[in-house]
Amino acid sequence: MLTLRDIRKSYRIGPTEVEVLKGVSLEIKQGELVSIMGQSGCGKSTLMNIIGLLDRPTSGSFMLDGAEVSYTNDDALSEIRNQRIGFVFQQYFLLSRLTALENVALPLVYRGDKSTNSHERCMELLKRVGMDDRAHHRPAELSGGQQQRVAIARALVGNPSLILADEPTGALDTQVGGEIMELFKTLNAEEGITVVIITHDPGIARQCKRVAVMKDGVIVP
Amino acid sequence: MVSVGRIVQEESLRQFKEMGTDILTIEKEFGGGGPPGSGAAKSALRLDTVLAIPSRCPGIAAVAPSVRGNGDISFNGKKLERSSPMGVTASFLDINKLTMEEGRFLSDLDEQSRYCVIGSQVAAELQKQGAARLLGSKIRLGDNLFTVIGVTNEVPQGGMRRFEPNEMIYLHITTGLRVFANAEIQSITARVSNGTTNNAARDQVMAYVASLGKGQAVRITSPEEIIAQMEKQMQMFTLLLGAIGSISLIVGGVGVMNVMLVSVTERRREIGIRRALGAKRGDIRGQFLIESVILSLIGGLLGIIFGIGASWLIAHFAKWQFALSFSAILLGVGVSNAVGIFFGYYPARQASLLDPIVALKSD
Ligand SMILES: Nc1ncnc2c1ncn2[C@@H]1O[C@H](COP(=O)(O)OP(=O)(O)OP(=O)(O)O)[C@@H](O)[C@H]1O
Numbered sequence: 001m002l003t004l005r006d007i008r009k010s011y012r013i014g015p016t017e018v019e020v021l022k023g024v025s026l027e028i029k030q031g032e033l034v035s036i037m038g039q040s041g042c043g044k045s046t047l048m049n050i051i052g053l054l055d056r057p058t059s060g061s062f063m064l065d066g067a068e069v070s071y072t073n074d075d076a077l078s079e080i081r082n083q084r085i086g087f088v089f090q091q092y093f094l095l096s097r098l099t100a101l102e103n104v105a106l107p108l109v110y111r112g113d114k115s116t117n118s119h120e121r122c123m124e125l126l127k128r129v130g131m132d133d134r135a136h137h138r139p140a141e142l143s144g145g146q147q148q149r150v151a152i153a154r155a156l157v158g159n160p161s162l163i164l165a166d167e168p169t170g171a172l173d174t175q176v177g178g179e180i181m182e183l184f185k186t187l188n189a190e191e192g193i194t195v196v197i198i199t200h201d202p203g204i205a206r207q208c209k210r211v212a213v214m215k216d217g218v219i220v221p
Numbered sequence: 222m223v224s225v226g227r228i229v230q231e232e233s234l235r236q237f238k239e240m241g242t243d244i245l246t247i248e249k250e251f252g253g254g255g256p257p258g259s260g261a262a263k264s265a266l267r268l269d270t271v272l273a274i275p276s277r278c279p280g281i282a283a284v285a286p287s288v289r290g291n292g293d294i295s296f297n298g299k300k301l302e303r304s305s306p307m308g309v310t311a312s313f314l315d316i317n318k319l320t321m322e323e324g325r326f327l328s329d330l331d332e333q334s335r336y337c338v339i340g341s342q343v344a345a346e347l348q349k350q351g352a353a354r355l356l357g358s359k360i361r362l363g364d365n366l367f368t369v370i371g372v373t374n375e376v377p378q379g380g381m382r383r384f385e386p387n388e389m390i391y392l393h394i395t396t397g398l399r400v401f402a403n404a405e406i407q408s409i410t411a412r413v414s415n416g417t418t419n420n421a422a423r424d425q426v427m428a429y430v431a432s433l434g435k436g437q438a439v440r441i442t443s444p445e446e447i448i449a450q451m452e453k454q455m456q457m458f459t460l461l462l463g464a465i466g467s468i469s470l471i472v473g474g475v476g477v478m479n480v481m482l483v484s485v486t487e488r489r490r491e492i493g494i495r496r497a498l499g500a501k502r503g504d505i506r507g508q509f510l511i512e513s514v515i516l517s518l519i520g521g522l523l524g525i526i527f528g529i530g531a532s533w534l535i536a537h538f539a540k541w542q543f544a545l546s547f548s549a550i551l552l553g554v555g556v557s558n559a560v561g562i563f564f565g566y567y568p569a570r571q572a573s574l575l576d577p578i579v580a581l582k583s584d
Pocket residue numbers: 011012013018020038039040041042043044045046047
C-alpha cells in the first residue's frame with residue numbers, strides 16, 4: 001500500500017541544517033497493523049506527517065497505492081488526505097466550536113459530493129465508537145477518551161484505507177488506551193483498514209502484528 | 222452620507238415641483254454694477270409695460286410683478302419683527318401657488334387702496350400682540366395705516382420663491398409704488414402658456430423688453446437654470462460627503478483586515494486540522510473570505526441603521542422631508558460586501574498559504 005525509499009527530511013535552523021530523517025525505507029502492505037516505536041525526538045512524527053501527506057520529504061521516493069506522490073500538487077494531496085487517509089492525533093484536534101457530530105462530519109464537507117445521508121453516516125460512526133449519546137456535545141464537555149473516540153469516528157467517516165495514529169493513547173490512562181487500541185484492532189481485522197500507530201507503550205505495540213523501531217532518523221531492521 | 226445628500230436632492234426637487242416648472246423669474250438687469258438707485262431711475266420698468274407683457278408676448282400666460290418696500294411696521298404701537306411689505310397684483314396669488322386661509326386676496330379693484338393681506342407668520346404675530354380679529358386689524362407702515370382683508374395659508378419653509386410668504390404683508394402694487402421709498406419693480410414672476418417652451422417664452426420677453434428701448438434690460442431665470450445650478454451644488458455636496466465616506470471606508474476596511482489577520486493567527490491550529498481533513502487552500506481562503514464579508518456586512522448594517530437615524534435627525538432639524546434612499550442602502554450593502562472581499566482577501570490568502578504541518582503544530 002505504501003512504499004518509502006530513502007526518505008530524508010532536514011530542517012534548516014539558521015545557518016545549520018539538521019537532518020531528522022536520514023534515509024528511511026519502509027514498506028507497509030494493505031491490511032497491516034503496524035506500530036512505530038522509538039525514542040523521543042528520533043523522527044517518528046516527522047515520518048508520520050510525511051506518510052500523511054501533511055509534509056514533504058527533502059528527498060526520497062514515496063509511493064502511495066502504487067503512485068509516486070512526492071511531486072503531487074497541493075490540492076491533489078488534500079484530496080488524497082480527504083479520501084484515503086484518516087488521522088488520529090495525540091491531542092485529538094477536534095474543533096472546539098463544533099459538536100461531536102459536526103466534527104465527525106467535517107471531512108465530508110470538503111468532499112465534492114454533498115451526499116444526502118451524511119448525517120446518518122456520522123451517527124452510525126459515533127455509535128460504532130460508542131459516542132452516539134454524546135453527538136451534540138462539544139469537545140470541552142467530553143473526557144479525553146471520549147474525545148479520542150470522536151476523533152476516530154471522524155477519521156473513519158471518509159472510508160479511508162489508511163489510518164495514521166500519532167500516539168493516540170498518549171494522553172489517556174492504560175484502561176482507556178486499551179479500549180482505543182481494541183477499536184483500532186477491530187477496524188483492522190473487520191474492515192481491512194491499514195493502521196499505523198506511533199506509540200511509546202510497549203503494551204500497545206505488542207498487540208500489533210508488526211513493530212517498526214526507529215532510531216536516530218532511520219528504521220532499525 | 223449618501224442618504225443625507227439624497228434627502229437634500231429630494232428636498233430641492235420637492236420645493237421645485239411645488240412651484241411648477243412653467244414659472245420664469247424676470248428681474249431688472251442693473252447693468253455695470255452701479256448703485257441701484259442711480260441706475261434704477263433711468264431704466265425702471267413701468268407698471269403698464271410689465272402688465273402688457275402677456276398681451277405682447279403670446280408665450281406668457283400671466284405676470285405677477287412685485288415691488289419690495291422697507292421701513293418700520295407696527296401694530297398697536299408695537300413693532301412687528303420678521304415681516305416685510307410687498308406690492309403685488311391680483312395674479313400674484315395664483316402664480317406663486319399661494320392660497321387664502323381667511324378673507325380675500327387683493328384684487329384689481331384695490332388699486333391705491335389701504336388694504337393689505339398678511340402671511341400666516343404675521344397673523345400669528347398679530348394674535349400674539351392681542352388682535353381679537355385678524356380681518357379688520359390695522360397695521361402701520363411708515364405713515365400709513367393698512368386694514369387687513371385676508372390671511373394666506375402657511376407655506377412650508379424654504380422653496381423656490383424669492384421671498385418668505387409667511388412673513389409678507391401684501392399691498393396692491395399701485396399702493397406700494399406710491400408709499401415705498403425708492404419703489405420700483407424689481408422682480409416679475411411670469412407663467413408660461415401651455416404649449417410654449419420656457420426658452421421660447423423667454424426669448425419673446427427679451428425681445429419685448431428690448432423693443433422698449435431706453436436701455437431697458439432684464440435677466441430671465443428659468444427653472445431649468447436654477448435646477449441645473451442646484452444640481453451642480455448638489456454634486457459638490459455629494460462628492461464631499463462621498464470623499465468623507467471613502468476615507469471612513471478605508472479606515473473601516475483596514476480594521477476588518479486587522480481583525481481577520483488576528484483571527485487567522487489565533488486559528489492556525491484550526492486551519493491545520495481542516496487541512497489535514499482534506500480542506501484545499503481554496504476552501505480555507507473561502508472560509509475566511511466569507512467570515513470577513515459577514516463581519517463587514519454586520520458593520521455595514523449597523524452603519525445603515527445609524528445612517529438612517531442620522532439623516533432622519535438632520536432632516537428633522539433642517540425641516541426637510543425625510544427620504545429613504547433605497548439605492549443608498551443597496552450601495553451600503555454592496556460596498557460592505559466589497560470592503561469585506563477586498564480587505565479580507567489578504568488575510569484569507571495568508572490563511573490558505575499556511576503549511577498544513579506548520580499550522581497543525583502551532584498553538
Ligand atoms: N519544524 C521543525 N523545525 C526544526 N526541527 C524540527 C521541526 N520539527 C521537528 N524537528 C526536530 O525533528 C526531530 C524529530 O521530531 P519528531 O517530532 O519527529 O520526534 P518524535 O520522534 O515524534 O518524538 P516524540 O516521541 O517526542 O513525539 C526533533 O529533534 C525535532 O526537534
